[in-house]
Amino acid sequence: MVDNSSPRDPSKANGATRDDVDWTILESVSPHPGDLVRFVVEKTGLSRQAVNKRVSALVEEGLLEASGATKARQYRWRPLVRVPLSEGLSEDRIWRESLAPRLGDVSANVRAILQYGTTEMINNVIDHSDASELVVLLKPLEDDIEIYIEDNGEGFTQKLVRELRLENAQHALLELSKGKLTTDPDNHTGEGIFFTCRMCDKFMIWSRDICLMRIEGSGFFVLDAPESRPGTTVRMIVRRDTERTPGDVFDQFASAEDDYGFTRTAVSVVLARYEGETLVSRSQARRLLARGDQFREIHLDFRGLEVIGPAFADEVFRVYQREHPRISLSWDNATDEVTKMIRKAERAFASESGSD
Numbered sequence: 569m570v571d572n573s574s575p576r577d578p579s580k581a582n583g584a585t586r587d588d589v590d591w592t593i594l595e596s597v598s599p600h601p602g603d604l605v606r607f608v609v610e611k612t613g614l615s616r617q618a619v620n621k622r623v624s625a626l627v628e629e630g631l632l633e634a635s636g637a638t639k640a641r642q643y644r645w646r647p648l649v650r651v652p653l654s655e656g657l658s659e660d661r662i663w664r665e666s667l668a669p670r671l672g673d674v675s676a677n678v679r680a681i682l683q684y685g686t687t688e689m690i691n692n693v694i695d696h697s698d699a700s701e702l703v704v705l706l707k708p709l710e711d712d713i714e715i716y717i718e719d720n721g722e723g724f725t726q727k728l729v730r731e732l733r734l735e736n737a738q739h740a741l742l743e744l745s746k747g748k749l750t751t752d753p754d755n756h757t758g759e760g761i762f763f764t765c766r767m768c769d770k771f772m773i774w775s776r777d778i779c780l781m782r783i784e785g786s787g788f789f790v791l792d793a794p795e796s797r798p799g800t801t802v803r804m805i806v807r808r809d810t811e812r813t814p815g816d817v818f819d820q821f822a823s824a825e826d827d828y829g830f831t832r833t834a835v836s837v838v839l840a841r842y843e844g845e846t847l848v849s850r851s852q853a854r855r856l857l858a859r860g861d862q863f864r865e866i867h868l869d870f871r872g873l874e875v876i877g878p879a880f881a882d883e884v885f886r887v888y889q890r891e892h893p894r895i896s897l898s899w900d901n902a903t904d905e906v907t908k909m910i911r912k913a914e915r916a917f918a919s920e921s922g923s924d
């Protein structure tokens with residue numbers, strides 16, 4: 569259900585009146601920190617004076633900050649929160665006192681997604697990061713709201729590799745994408761990143777040089793981090809016009825038979841492949857399906873893979889299925905080549921189990 573009760577006028581985001589030049593300035597500040605005014609003058613055709621006035625107003629409003637002398641002036645987004653991690657810091661208070669009042673007129677479902685994601689990601693910093701500082705940035709843009717959460721702790725990939733004895737950072741990203749991955753099972757369930765990344769239109773989480781990105785409609789990608797920072801950085805981007813609700817996302821991974829618990833997962837198979845490799849071996853298949861028995865249903869998304877090898881397909885769709893008869897496997901987005909391999913293994917399983 570989408571709640572449209574809160575009408576949204578993007579020109580009044582943040583309570584202030586935004587005209588087109590403001591949106592252009594806000595869009596341009598990250599790519600043009602050192603030539604912001606010149607760039608916006610060129611783009612809009614307005615006078616330097618007019619643009620300067622609007623930039624100053626955005627600085628005054630607390631959205632942007634300036635540094636350096638006139639000629640070498642640099643602009644950037646002003647962190648909304650920069651706090652030492654001390655006892656008593658709580659994610660719901662940061663949401664309520666710092667973020668929620670600054671969102672302006674966003675629809676109720678967007679607000680709900682941002683509340684869920686922000687509090688989950690800040691809780692991760694507080695409970696898992698071992699950082700000394702938390703920084704939160706809010707970028708209310710014309711088409712979407714971006715929230716960045718940064719800490720200077722160990723970094724989530726290093727922590728996962730170390731505590732769960734994973735092979736390397738990419739292996740940590742694969743495991744994280746499956747859900748129910750936690751280094752603190754007594755107090756946590758490993759759902760925060762799984763659901764947050766699926767509620768956002770674009771989500772990135774990185775530490776040091778490796779980044780996991782998810783784009784709604786396109787799936788997961790592993791890429792080089794946009795910038796190497798210590799600790800963990802999360803970027804959540806939600807479109808102002810999205811109709812998705814947190815409930816929609818929870819429902820996709822719950823089933824009525826299990827009291828609406830988190831019983832389904834969806835895995836982007838491409839995350840099991842190291843750069844330059846093809847998925848051909850049984851050990852790659854076992855890495856893909858590790859911890860699968862924590863779920864009742866596993867959906868495999870083959871997007872991004874041209875081919876897979878027969879042993880890989882056989883291990884997933886015959887051997888694993890035989891060993892885990894209660895787990896239901898489904899798949900989509902396979903090329904013709906990949907489909908052939910999968911169907912062959914499925915037929916072998918069916919004839920072996922007598923249902924063919």
Ligand SMILES: Nc1ncnc2c1ncn2[C@@H]1O[C@H](COP(=O)(O)OP(=O)(O)O)[C@@H](O)[C@H]1O
Nearest residue numbers: 692696697724750751756757758759760761800
């Ligand atoms: N900011 C962070 N710094 C260090 N480790 C993190 C951070 N965020 C997440 N993690 C790691 O990723 C795991 C999964 O996070 P999440 O999906 O929120 O589940 P949970 O918090 O329930 O464990 C955490 O258990 C932790 O090991």
Ligand SMILES: [Mg+2]
Nearest residue numbers: 688692760761
């Ligand atoms: Mg968490």
